[in-house]
Amino acid sequence: MSNKDWLVISIITFLTVAVWTVYEIYHTAVTTTVTPVQEKLIDPFEPTFDEEVFKTLQERND
């Protein structure tokens, strides 16, 4: 192999490593670290009662 070939190989190697590094960093930055357990814990809920249900039930017979 000539020197030129070695130079091309070294440049390609460097570019591959650079692209791989950028991809890994991007992947790390966008991947959430929240676990499924934590997701379940932070699942929001609305503290409301359907008052109509109570009214309807009160009007009914035992």
Added chain:
Amino acid sequence: MQPIQLKPRDYKQTVRALLATEEVQAYTMAILSFFALAFFTLFAIKPTLTSFFQLQRQIEDSKEIDRKLEMKIGALLQAQELYQQHQTDIELLDKALPSEPQFTEFLQKVERLVVENESTISAFASHDFSFLPPERIVNEQGKPKAVDFTFTARAPFPENEQVLKTLMRLKRVVLLKNITFAKTELTEEKKQGTASLDDIDLSIGAGAYYLTYE
């Protein structure tokens, strides 16, 4: 440029001779620089930057979790307050959807409403209920289940209509599956006048619901 051909004996001399030319020096410098850059990027820069961004992401996620948990704590406090306000009303929900079938009590209610409306039960059937203690249901938690039943009430239409209306006005959740009004057969009692000729059979197929949490 000629390809490099090395012989083991004059290896050092050949290398020195090759490196003496500027072109080879320049190429060697460039090739080694690129390989060195690739090596350090792979084993030094990549792990450092990955750790940095991972930690940054963890901090952001932790802040988000903290914010959402604060909101949830607030919602829980509101829910507790509402629960205390409606504590008496919640008992109504237990009557509408008890935690156990309570079919015996329900049956008494049905019997009472039929008697109160001057009707008579001529048939009653349920295949989903046993008077033996109920088996603990482990699966399907929080899903409403029904005890299905059918019964036939015999009375003139207005009384039977009232039976149906009263059944539908019970606090207990009852879902009607089918209703049939049918003329009663011409029996001997009817012929002799001891039974009412206006009597009709009201057949109801329904389910009494309950909700298990265990």
